[in-house]
Amino acid sequence: MLTGKRILLIISGGIAAYKSLDLIRRLRERGASVVPVMTKAAEEFVTPLSVSALAGVEVHRDLFDLTKEADMGHIQLSRVADLLVVAPATADLMAKMAQGRADDLASTLLLATDTPVLVAPAMNVRMWDHAATQRNIATLKQDGVRFVGPNEGDMACGEFGPGRMSEPLEIVAAIEGALGEGPLTGKRVLVTSGPTHEPIDPVRYIANRSSGAQGTAIASALRDLGAEVVFVTGPADAARPEGVEVIEVESARDMRAAVIGALPCDAGIFAAAVADWRVASASDSKIKKQNGQLPTLEFAENPDILAEVSQMETGRPGLVVGFAAETDDVVANATAKRLRKGCDWIVANDVSPETGIMGGSENAVVLISDAGAESWPRMGKDAVAERLVQKLAKALG
Ligand code: CTP
Numbered sequence: 001m002l003t004g005k006r007i008l009l010i011i012s013g014g015i016a017a018y019k020s021l022d023l024i025r026r027l028r029e030r031g032a033s034v035v036p037v038m039t040k041a042a043e044e045f046v047t048p049l050s051v052s053a054l055a056g057v058e059v060h061r062d063l064f065d066l067t068k069e070a071d072m073g074h075i076q077l078s079r080v081a082d083l084l085v086v087a088p089a090t091a092d093l094m095a096k097m098a099q100g101r102a103d104d105l106a107s108t109l110l111l112a113t114d115t116p117v118l119v120a121p122a123m124n125v126r127m128w129d130h131a132a133t134q135r136n137i138a139t140l141k142q143d144g145v146r147f148v149g150p151n152e153g154d155m156a157c158g159e160f161g162p163g164r165m166s167e168p169l170e171i172v173a174a175i176e177g178a179l180g181e182g183p184l185t186g187k188r189v190l191v192t193s194g195p196t197h198e199p200i201d202p203v204r205y206i207a208n209r210s211s212g213a214q215g216t217a218i219a220s221a222l223r224d225l226g227a228e229v230v231f232v233t234g235p236a237d238a239a240r241p242e243g244v245e246v247i248e249v250e251s252a253r254d255m256r257a258a259v260i261g262a263l264p265c266d267a268g269i270f271a272a273a274v275a276d277w278r279v280a281s282a283s284d285s286k287i288k289k290q291n292g293q294l295p296t297l298e299f300a301e302n303p304d305i306l307a308e309v310s311q312m313e314t315g316r317p318g319l320v321v322g323f324a325a326e327t328d329d330v331v332a333n334a335t336a337k338r339l340r341k342g343c344d345w346i347v348a349n350d351v352s353p354e355t356g357i358m359g360g361s362e363n364a365v366v367l368i369s370d371a372g373a374e375s376w377p378r379m380g381k382d383a384v385a386e387r388l389v390q391k392l393a394k395a396l397g
Helices: 017-029 048-055 066-071 074-079 091-099 105-112 125-129 131-142 168-178 213-224 252-262 305-310 330-341 381-396
Strands: 006-011 033-038 083-089 117-121 151-154 160-164 188-193 228-233 245-248 267-270 277-279 299-301 319-326 345-350 365-369 372-375
Touching: 006 017, 006 105, 017 033, 017 048, 017 083, 017 168, 033 048, 033 105, 074 105, 083 091, 083 105, 083 168, 091 105, 091 117, 091 131, 117 168, 125 131, 125 160, 168 213, 188 213, 188 252, 213 228, 213 267, 213 381, 228 252, 252 305, 267 305, 267 381, 305 319, 305 330, 319 330, 319 381, 330 345, 330 365, 365 381
Parallel strands: 006 033, 006 083, 083 117, 188 228, 188 267, 228 245, 267 319, 319 345
Antiparallel strands: 151 160, 277 299, 345 365, 365 372
C-alpha cells in the first residue's frame, strides 16, 4: 500500500503518456496522492484535463506561472514529494537530466530536488540503443536515479525491441520498492557477481571475461523491489550498483569468506564467474624470466561457493539461484549442474564467443527449476534481471 505517500509524476511527451493515466489511477487506488506535471510535448499526447481529472488536482505545466509561484514555488514543489516519477521519460528529458539543464518546469524540478527519482523510459528502439542515450542512462544511474524498464516488444512506431514503457503495475511495483514498500521489503538477498582474480605472483593473475553486468543488474532490480541487497563482487568492469551493500573481493576464497559472512539471507543469487582453479602456491615475489626456462604453474581447485551454500544443513537461504555458463549442450549440462550443486534454480546461458553474451549487454537464458526448463527470448541484461527478480519475489511470497 502507498497510503499517505505523495508522488510527483512528471509526464513527458511520448505516445506512452496514455499509460500514465492508468498509472495515476493505480497509485490513487493504493492510497497515494499524485501531483502531476506535464511538459509542453506531453500535452500533444494526453490533455491536462484528463490528467487532472484522474489525479483530482490541477496539473502543473508552466515554470513561470506566477500565481502558482506565489502559492507554491517550483523549488518547494519538488521537495514535498516522497518520490519523483518520470513516466514516460523521453530520450530528450533524460538528456537534460544527465546534463543538469533546467529550461522548463519538469527539468527544473528534477534539478532542484533532493528527493529520490524513478524514471520509466519510453522511446523508439534506435533512440534507446543510441550511444548518447546509453551514455546519459549510465550517468543518471551513477547519480543514483532509479530506472524501471523499458520493456521489449512491438512499438507504436512499428519497430520491435527495447523502448516500450513498463506497464503501470510494473511502475507501481518499482515505486513501492523505492519507497520501501516493495514485494521484497524486509528480505535480505545476497548476490555474487563479476570474475575472480587468482594470483600467480604479486603482479599477474588468472581471470575470465565476466564484466559483472548481469549480477549488477540483478542487484539493482532487487533493490528496486525493496530488498536489502548484499553485493559481493570480484574485480568487475561494471559500475557498482547504488543503494546496496557492496563487498569487494579478489579471489574465489575471498568471495567464499564474504558470502559465508553475509549469511543468513532469504535468497542467494550466484551470478559470479568464479575461477574453478587457483595457482596452488602463488609466488610472493614477481616470477622472473630464467634464460628461456618456462615456469610451471600447478593448480588447486577453488571452493565451490554455490554448492557449499546450497548444501548447508543450517542457515541455507530459502531460495538459492545459480548460473551456468556453458558452451555446449546448454540445457542438459545446466540441468545436471542444478542437481549436482543442489541449488533451486539455475539460470543457464550459452557463453560461446559467437553469442557475444559474456561481456556484452544482452543475454539469452534458460531458467531451470524442478518445474522444468523455461527459455526466455534474448533481451537486455536489465530485462533478464527484472524478470528473474519478479519471479523470485513471487517465490519468496
Ligand atoms: N560457482 C561458485 N563457486 C565456484 C564455481 C562456480 O559459486 N568455485 C557458481 C557460479 O557463481 C555459478 C555456478 O556456480 O552460479 C556455475 O558456475 P559454472 O562456472 O558454470 O560451473 P562450474 O562449477 O565451473 O562447472 P563446470 O566446470 O562443470 O562447467
